[in-house]
Amino acid sequence: MQSSKDRDQLILHTALTAGRIMIENGSEIERVEDTMARIAKNAGARTSQLFVMITGILMAINGEVGAQIEPVKRRTFDLEKISVVNDLSRKFATHDITLQEFADHLDHLDATSKYFPFWVQVIAAALVSGPLEVVFRHNLPDFWITCVVGTLGWIVYYLLSKYVRIRFLSEFAAAVVIGLLAVLGTQLGLGNNADDIIIGSVMPLVPGVPITNSVRDILAGNLVSGPARGVEALVSAAAIGFGIAMVLQFW
Amino acid sequence: MTVIEFVIEVIGTYVATIAFGVLLNIPRRALNMGGLIGVLGYLVYRFIVLWGGGYVIGNLLGAVVIGVASLQAARWKKMPMILFNIPALVPLVPGGQAYEMIKNFALGQNNQALVFLLQVVMISGAIAFGFLLSELVNRLRQRVWRQHKRF
Numbered sequence: 001m002q003s004s005k006d007r008d009q010l011i012l013h014t015a016l017t018a019g020r021i022m023i024e025n026g027s028e029i030e031r032v033e034d035t036m037a038r039i040a041k042n043a044g045a046r047t048s049q050l051f052v053m054i055t056g057i058l059m060a061i062n063g064e065v066g067a068q069i070e071p072v073k074r075r076t077f078d079l080e081k082i083s084v085v086n087d088l089s090r091k092f093a094t095h096d097i098t099l100q101e102f103a104d105h106l107d108h109l110d111a112t113s114k115y116f117p118f119w120v121q122v123i124a125a126a127l128v129s130g131p132l133e134v135v136f137r138h139n140l141p142d143f144w145i146t147c148v149v150g151t152l153g154w155i156v157y158y159l160l161s162k163y164v165r166i167r168f169l170s171e172f173a174a175a176v177v178i179g180l181l182a183v184l185g186t187q188l189g190l191g192n193n194a195d196d197i198i199i200g201s202v203m204p205l206v207p208g209v210p211i212t213n214s215v216r217d218i219l220a221g222n223l224v225s226g227p228a229r230g231v232e233a234l235v236s237a238a239a240i241g242f243g244i245a246m247v248l249q250f251w
Numbered sequence: 252m253t254v255i256e257f258v259i260e261v262i263g264t265y266v267a268t269i270a271f272g273v274l275l276n277i278p279r280r281a282l283n284m285g286g287l288i289g290v291l292g293y294l295v296y297r298f299i300v301l302w303g304g305g306y307v308i309g310n311l312l313g314a315v316v317i318g319v320a321s322l323q324a325a326r327w328k329k330m331p332m333i334l335f336n337i338p339a340l341v342p343l344v345p346g347g348q349a350y351e352m353i354k355n356f357a358l359g360q361n362n363q364a365l366v367f368l369l370q371v372v373m374i375s376g377a378i379a380f381g382f383l384l385s386e387l388v389n390r391l392r393q394r395v396w397r398q399h400k401r402f
Contacts, residue, residue: 026275031331078276079334086331115276127270128341131263135293136347138256154274199350203267204274206344208337215379216333219386237349244350245357 007099008045008063014103015039015048016070018085019057021110025078026209029054030220035089039102042093054225074165075232077209084109118158125154125204133200137193142200145182145191150201153178157205168239171205175243178202183251198244207236264293264342272338281334284324289339292317296343306370310377311384313343318385336382345374 015036022032033052040048040061049067051058054075060067085106092102115121129150130143153174160170182197191197210233217226268289272282296313300306321336348370355364 026333027331028333031333079331079337080276080278083278083281083330083334090329116273121274124270124273128267128274131267131270132342132346135260135263135267135342138260140259195350195354199346202350203341203344203346204271206271206341206346208271208341208344209275209333211375212333212337212340212382215382216386219383241349241353245353248354248357 005064007043008061008065010099010103011040011043011045011061011063012059012065012068014043014099014106016057016059016068017103017106017110018089019052019059020070020072021106022082022085023052023054023057023072024075025081026075026213027082028213028216028220029222029225030216031082032057035085038089038093043099052225054228078113078115079209080114081109121158122151122155126151128204129154129200132203133196136199137196139193139196142191142193142196145185146197146200149178149181149185149197150204152181153201154204168235171236172239172243174205175202175240176247179244179247183247202240202244205236205240207233210236260297261290261294265290268338268341271341272334275337277334277338278330281324281328281330284328285335285338288317288320288324288335289342291320292339293342307373307377310343310345310374311381314340314378314381315385315388317343318382319388322385322389340378343374343378345371348374 018039019032019036022035023029029052033050036050036052036057036059037048040059045061045063047062049060055072057070057072058067059070088097088102088105091097092099097105116124126147130147133146134140134143156177157170157174160173161167164170178201179198182191182194182201185191185197186194210229214226214229214233217229219226265286269282269286272285277285292313295316296309299309299312317336317339321332321339324330324335325332348367352364352367352371355361355367
């Protein structure tokens, strides 16, 4: 028989891990609070107190163990993990899995990352750049060169963020590469309009997750985390903008 | 705008929305729905602009439609709402105006740049406000729905 202290510890561990995984991968704060409170409630804790911020989580439940902190150190965009935590939480609510299984699944999820294969992501980057260039600018002849430039820019972003781990710098470098390639492409006669090529090619770098979450967080009353994400989106946008501006300045 | 151009635009929006979803690692079974919602939001925006409604109103209502449709999809597929509304937002991003702003600033034409800056701010504000409004609609619907169920 599990002692109640161990049980409380497991509840806290599970809820905190679930919350950390969700914030790390780009969930809005309200969903994290909701999921963690549900986990605690479904696991049998009478009450739970939560303090969720974009850089850390504090949680206490009524029981023998005290409140615990879980820092959130890195932030990436992997919406599949949020979806998986969501599914696990639903299964736990309907008693399809036990708390221990839930915790094990979460630890496993935390350790593995199941992204699409690299080549699929490369094709996706091309398919964001080219079609959006056509949608925004109606410049059909430049479709192919935009796909190529967008792909190369995205590869630079991907590799740099893998090895340097400062997202703003990777975005800046990718924007510079995109600007250079677009200008070079038009001068070699591969494209007609460098402006259109650049507009399409930077689209894979658009910080869609922080923008959306910022609005949702502010609306839900998270007046610390919402603006923080807004700043994140703004800095990303500024990094891309400076990269492009630098290239344009020198040409 | 000819019909062919329009068809190309719609297909481009659908493909780009799904591809953006792939970059964010959205689960496979949510991708198609995200693409459809993206097209829906873009169509609302496009028709309002075509009929002389202006960019701001177009983006506002486009964002409202995306928000409401995303919640519906989230209920239906039992998945988080952000899987649908984040990629669907991408075709509304004011990329062209933002670029013109950067370009004019870089070339020292500050007056022209400020015009575009204002446009970018207004369009982003409209999208944000559109999401806000959609949240309002969603909450009202939930309230009404719950009261209906009770009786």
